[in-house]
Amino acid sequence: MKRTGVFICHCGINIAGTVDVKRVSEELSRYPGVIHSEDYVYVCSDPGQNLIIDAINEKKLDSVVVACCSPTLHETTFRNASKSAGINLFQCEIANIREQCSWVHKDIEKATEKAIKITKSAVKRVRRNESLDPISIPVTRRALVIGGGIAGIQAALDLANSGFEVILVERSPSIGGHMIQLSETFPTLDCSQCILTPKMVEVSKHPQIKLLTYSEVQEVSGYVGNFKVKILKHPTYVYPDKCTLCDECTKVCPVVVPNEFDIGLTGRRAIYIPFPQAIPATYTLDIKGCPGLLPIACGKCADVCEPEAIDYDMKPEIVEEDVGAIIVATGYDLYDKKMMAEYGYGKYSDVLDGLQFERLCSASGPTMGKILRPSDHKEPKEVVFIQCVGSRDPELHCAYCSKICCMYTAKHAMLYKHHVPDGQAYIFYIDIRSGGKGYEEFVQRAVEEDGVLYLRGKVSKIFDDKGKIKVWGVDTLIGKDIEINADMVVLATAMRPSRGAEELAKKLKIAMDKDGFLSEAHPKLRPVESVTSGLFLAGAAQAPKDIPEAVAQASGAAAKAISILSQDRLYHAPTVAKVEMNLCTGCGMCVHVCPYDALSLKEGKVEVNEVLCEGCGTCSATCLRAAIKVINLTPLQIHEMIRASLGG
Amino acid sequence: MGDEFEPKLVAFLCKWCSSAGSDLAGVSRMEYPSNVVPITVMCSGSVSPLYILDAFNKGADGVLVSGCHPGDCHYIKGNYYARRRIAFVKKLLEYIGLEPQRFQMSWISAAEGTKYTQIIKDFVKELKSLGPQTKLRREQ
Numbered sequence: 001m002k003r004t005g006v007f008i009c010h011c012g013i014n015i016a017g018t019v020d021v022k023r024v025s026e027e028l029s030r031y032p033g034v035i036h037s038e039d040y041v042y043v044c045s046d047p048g049q050n051l052i053i054d055a056i057n058e059k060k061l062d063s064v065v066v067a068c069c070s071p072t073l074h075e076t077t078f079r080n081a082s083k084s085a086g087i088n089l090f091q092c093e094i095a096n097i098r099e100q101c102s103w104v105h106k107d108i109e110k111a112t113e114k115a116i117k118i119t120k121s122a123v124k125r126v127r128r129n130e131s132l133d134p135i136s137i138p139v140t141r142r143a144l145v146i147g148g149g150i151a152g153i154q155a156a157l158d159l160a161n162s163g164f165e166v167i168l169v170e171r172s173p174s175i176g177g178h179m180i181q182l183s184e185t186f187p188t189l190d191c192s193q194c195i196l197t198p199k200m201v202e203v204s205k206h207p208q209i210k211l212l213t214y215s216e217v218q219e220v221s222g223y224v225g226n227f228k229v230k231i232l233k234h235p236t237y238v239y240p241d242k243c244t245l246c247d248e249c250t251k252v253c254p255v256v257v258p259n260e261f262d263i264g265l266t267g268r269r270a271i272y273i274p275f276p277q278a279i280p281a282t283y284t285l286d287i288k289g290c291p292g293l294l295p296i297a298c299g300k301c302a303d304v305c306e307p308e309a310i311d312y313d314m315k316p317e318i319v320e321e322d323v324g325a326i327i328v329a330t331g332y333d334l335y336d337k338k339m340m341a342e343y344g345y346g347k348y349s350d351v352l353d354g355l356q357f358e359r360l361c362s363a364s365g366p367t368m369g370k371i372l373r374p375s376d377h378k379e380p381k382e383v384v385f386i387q388c389v390g391s392r393d394p395e396l397h398c399a400y401c402s403k404i405c406c407m408y409t410a411k412h413a414m415l416y417k418h419h420v421p422d423g424q425a426y427i428f429y430i431d432i433r434s435g436g437k438g439y440e441e442f443v444q445r446a447v448e449e450d451g452v453l454y455l456r457g458k459v460s461k462i463f464d465d466k467g468k469i470k471v472w473g474v475d476t477l478i479g480k481d482i483e484i485n486a487d488m489v490v491l492a493t494a495m496r497p498s499r500g501a502e503e504l505a506k507k508l509k510i511a512m513d514k515d516g517f518l519s520e521a522h523p524k525l526r527p528v529e530s531v532t533s534g535l536f537l538a539g540a541a542q543a544p545k546d547i548p549e550a551v552a553q554a555s556g557a558a559a560k561a562i563s564i565l566s567q568d569r570l571y572h573a574p575t576v577a578k579v580e581m582n583l584c585t586g587c588g589m590c591v592h593v594c595p596y597d598a599l600s601l602k603e604g605k606v607e608v609n610e611v612l613c614e615g616c617g618t619c620s621a622t623c624l625r626a627a628i629k630v631i632n633l634t635p636l637q638i639h640e641m642i643r644a645s646l647g648g
Numbered sequence: 649m650g651d652e653f654e655p656k657l658v659a660f661l662c663k664w665c666s667s668a669g670s671d672l673a674g675v676s677r678m679e680y681p682s683n684v685v686p687i688t689v690m691c692s693g694s695v696s697p698l699y700i701l702d703a704f705n706k707g708a709d710g711v712l713v714s715g716c717h718p719g720d721c722h723y724i725k726g727n728y729y730a731r732r733r734i735a736f737v738k739k740l741l742e743y744i745g746l747e748p749q750r751f752q753m754s755w756i757s758a759a760e761g762t763k764y765t766q767i768i769k770d771f772v773k774e775l776k777s778l779g780p781q782t783k784l785r786r787e788q
Contacts, residue, residue: 070671071688099674100667100686104765110682117685509724519720523759531664531722593693595724616723617694621733633690639702645658645685646706 005036005061009043009068018102020112049081056085063126067095067119088131095122121644129632134571139225140324147329149177151539151554155327158558160208170213174278183361186411187442200279224534225324225570235314240282242309249301257289263356266366325561330501332540335390335494344462349374351489361415371419380487384471385409387429390494398494403544405492406433410446417450425452495544528556576613583627590619655709655775657684662692665716672761680765681772693726697737704784710750710775717755
């Protein structure tokens, strides 16, 4: 039997206030296998850790249980203390008697009884723990960044400037994301394109960045340090190195489709360049719009292309890459307009969403920066902006706050006033959330300098009334109904995870929250990591956020990725599944349930890939013959823990 | 009321969501009955039906298995396997004549300290009304 030492922490009065620690110590000292048992005011302090080290040395302990706070806090501390006294890291277990006992109970007698059970259970567990060494794996020193918006661009540049090779994958024909569509950015009113395009150019010229646009991640396998990625590169039917950007092709293309870059406010040809500063600077033939690739169907663009850059025979290509870390920066889309029928979005052409209004304001936009109504190209004199369209509405739409709308609506109203000084801007809002450097001042500027009228309340209905858009709302501060005959309405629609993000998350095995945003490993302490090691999150894919936050998170994700890529070797938890060969019948049930494809059948028996295995134990619960188990949390250990938990 | 029946409840909590949720209940100093003793496992998908039966054998009056919300499993799909397996255990318990309410499954995220507290409160209350579990208990 093992020689276990038990240390019960008072945690000041956090534990000792509710749990009779002396009694726990006494009871445990009589428990089989316990050689040493003592309590101390703060076991995590230096003198406390020394108690453990001294006891291990003096009493020749081979295992340790510390009854204290949650293992998420000090497990590493105590394991390292034990290790410094010469016993294996995995011979130290934590009994959580604070969060799961002293803090949630008041009755000292009952709490003490429970603390004894929890501690005994940990003693039972450690008694059958094996000594293990971390599994060492090599590292591929390259990274993949998915998404070429501002977050992806920033992450790719940070990685590349640190000397690591980066593959940047973007679904659309150009990088730039939504930020390149914006007119100005709050709170400084910097021109969005002016501050983004230098970064885009840097990406295109960087020797360490391999840019794959019009491409999508098709398959991801492997594990931290050693991912294998298959990327599908859609054919653009244009050779970028031959294309001289002469624009002759668009002049002859007979097809007009809505222009995504202007969110349908303008049209584009089937062969097109998304915007003049697009990176890579080349044209793309959109096969969905093109009448057919057979020259007999049309073929006009190839006819006029002097440098012969157009090739109808271009085929999709699969690019395979090995990378050590992956950053997911897939960004956002606006909430589906079909969901907002009561606001007439999609029905009235002068009801716009925020991004469309950005395009109207933009100097490079469809109106060259003049704010005009899409319906009749007249200057709108009264514009109603509505916040929280689809956000903060748990009954019908999204429960969360989209975070950026308060600020960009203030900006929109301000920009509108700068373009149309004699116009009036109204903003319907629920609350104004302007936390951020210079943000509150920005909102005040909109109100004080630009006379924007804020109305606290919601809009119930929008309908056409003799060429005007009638807006019915309520001002809850004065308690009156409001009716505005507006010329234009701008909806601050909710931010949603970008389309396809769910599919990608499944390929990458990243968890999503209830709204479909990617889940971070810890909401406070690990905000840029996903729970799967080696996968990091940046930008609005994780939650609604503005540009400075997306950039900060991208740099954070890059730094985290670098902390992996800069290692010579990585270490993986050795508490993985293990097969009892004589019990395994090779039925393969465990192979099917393994979420990580870590199990395979080899010569009639199951084999564990220790690097892929995360130790979840689903295999163990599935096996009918108890032939597969997770090391250090085996069925036998659990059965003994159950006994201890019930007072045995 | 000193000799009121105090049921014994074993809770298998997955490490990533439910155990973290119960930690949060602690951090937020929520109060719930001390009848429950938690056993943290890696994933609700690793809870074998044998563990549940074993707990009843060893004198548990109730067993709770709690995992991450469906779709939110740290191990991607472990909780789906747990759900299937647990539905089967419930049927089995019914078949052998044990009140199925003695065995419950819940989804508790790391942010749901309140939910954990409420589930334990309700469960203990229910077990008190059911009385001691004797059907599967092996005299020890």
